[in-house]
Amino acid sequence: MSTEVRVPALGESVTEATVATWFKKPGDAVEVDEMLCELETDKVTVEVPSPSAGTLGEIVVAEGETVGPDALLATIAAGGAAAAPAKAEAAPAAAESIDIPVPSLGESVTEATVATWYKKVGDSVEADEMIAELETDKVSVEVPAPQAGTITAIHIAEGDTVAAGGILAAMSSGGAAAAPAAAAPAAPAAAPAASGKDVENAPSANKLMAEKGIDPSSVSGSGRDGRIMKEDVMNAVAKPAAAAPAAPRAPVSADDAVREERVKMTRLRQTIARRLKDAQNTAAMLTTYNEVDMKAVMDLRNKYKAEFEKKHGVRLGFMSFFTKACIHALKEVPEVNAEIDGTDVVYKKFVHMGVAAGTPTGLVVPVIRDADQMSFAGIEKEIGKMGKKARDGKLSMAEMQGGTFTISNGGVYGSLMSSPILNPPQSGILGMHKIQDRPVVVNGEIVIRPMMYLALSYDHRIVDGKGAVTFLVRVKEALEDPQRLLMDL
Template sequence: MSFEILVPSLPESVSDATLVAWHKQAGEWVNEGDNLADLETDKVILEVPAPKSGTLVELVVQDGETVVGGQLLAKLDAQQAKPAPANEKAEEAILSPSVRKLVAEKDLDPQAIAGSGKHGRILKSDVLGFLNEQQQDAPPAPAPAAETHSPLSATAIASLRPEQRVPMTRLRAKVAERLLQAQQNAAMLTTFNEVNLKAVIDLRNQYKDRFETKHNIKLGFMSFFVKASIEALKRFPAINASIDGSDIIYHGYYDIGIAVTTPRGLIVPILRDADQLDFAGIEKGIHDFGNKARNGSISVEDLSGGTFTITNGGIFGSMLSTPILNPPQCAILGMHAIKDRPVVENGEIVIRPIMYLALSYDHRLVDGKEAVQFLGIIKECLEAPAHLLLNI
């Protein structure tokens, strides 16, 4: 029975997709549910599962082509059972173990050797005789030519400096488009501050084992920054807002985007209603997003929306940066590497774990005073985590 394999329904706001690669080829057997191909959209990778078990008869669309929902991708001949493979053991039985080893060592085709044994069985003497005939028929090796050194041609010189032109992936092209949009359409400005993370590190070290035992998830730093950001957003609602034309939209909820780097590029999954999550809920949400990003199962819904974004360049060793807005959001918080630095406390120089923070914001909506005070609130919450735990 023949089946047509179609492009699955694409998510809302996605008009087309690119066929990245076929995982099965025409003539191959596939089992029901096997991933036949990957389709790349602007945001996610979609899998094309086999509707039935059978033989893939024809690939209608090739790698790199653009497809739309419902388009024919391939044809499948559905069968109840996989055809039995040809029995190769019967052919191998003609050869004794020693003959089989000799044939393999000399890379010979047994079909080309005439067997003199019973029922045409190939003997070791047959193989040796075949090799002697090949050596006698082979033309004498030519005398080695005198070694010469000719100057390299322009083509040879160019080959020493290779270049490769490849098309952007859809995700990379979309990221480029949105970053350029942010630069062109927003009055973007960045303000900085530094935070002493000794209190957070001490608290984490004291309770991380008990936390992991109880919640089955590790206690990281990101949950502290999410909690501190929400506290600051509550005090400065303009930073949680967005601009739509000539209107300002104030969001009465806190959907926090967490920038995640994947082999395909940067994505920003959204923690919905993050203000209603405890530390364990935030850590579990971030962990789930990481798993989905690695195995390619993250959905468009996971990436849609968001009122504020946090990005952590510190995991790559970044000391300081100016993060770019994620439109239509009007602010993004940049975390950086934690480094031991000398600071003055109570008139004395001490060493403390310091992180530089960067807040990029749309100056059309957020004033400099608000941005500076916003970072001040985050600094205050992180340097005295009791603010987050006691809600004061």
């Protein structure tokens, strides 16, 4: 009796993969979940584990060949390695092997990168104890142990990518009984026949390097044991300017190398970079500026902040004033709260306010839903809650989707003036800046006032200059005379 080895799930919209490396050859004994081969798609590397113990039979798809989803890769014959456990019948057999899968990543998220393993093979864990942390395009996801036991195998190493629903590791519920299974992780490490740096690159990578005339020594490999993958070659091709001056720099490269640090971009940073560039490439983005006298807001805040905090249990900050002022202005200029969908303009009859927040891993934009229905206290509480989640890396994908307009406060970092970039598919973003005392003319006299520059970046495809200027003027008027918010003027 034989078992089929088929292509695992490749992720949404991925229709084919290339067999990069076979770790086993026909006749080799294999254990359950031992890595048999590695596939390469346009985006990620996928490891194929053995579905059963036995002996590897026929290899149907050779290295370098392309296969579709669920295609037959090889067969495994029963027996061989499968007979070995029979000798260990005297060992405790009560231990149950449990797979540790990737937790739910959120709608439309198809893959994640293993950021950190908190446990190693052989470590005991308690139920719900955090054993790993994954990183997606937007958030960090903690992986808890499904029950108490011992980690027996780690299938996905730190820095490697795993598909949604994939298996990260295995554990045993039988404590010390898990020890024999600890040998499983050794297989992937021993898989490359060569030692040291002499590893076999992905066939598709070798082919592309040959076509482009690229020296493999100039390409940094991101695959297992430094193996060069197709994506690594594509990245090298995309940066020819960096390779060109290499020769003139050679005399000082050795000295410079010790003063440089090369760190792979996190998935969050890669996504931020891609989305910001997409925004510039897609939208007809312009920015208009104004300034606001913050004295009225500051006086009102100082007058009521103690009473406000006592009653509502939250501090009265500037963000609630700006949120209210923007909501007020969006009612008059609805195109700033709209988005383009094909040849349609979709006007939002609600305000889901995005509030940009800086975190140690990058900028995220949690969304305050139905902010137009909230009070000052409600807005401050929600901003505080979302801000804490952002700093702790606990935001879910759902909490960062669906925004209709965004506010970004660069002033907390000391920025005096900037041009914020749109958060697609939104058509407007307000940039706040540092409050700075400046001389201004009020009623014919020069006085010192706490002033702030405001910037509105907007998509000129649906927002005209008149609408953008009107929006910013309404925000300015509401902040300089907060009573206008109460009177809806």
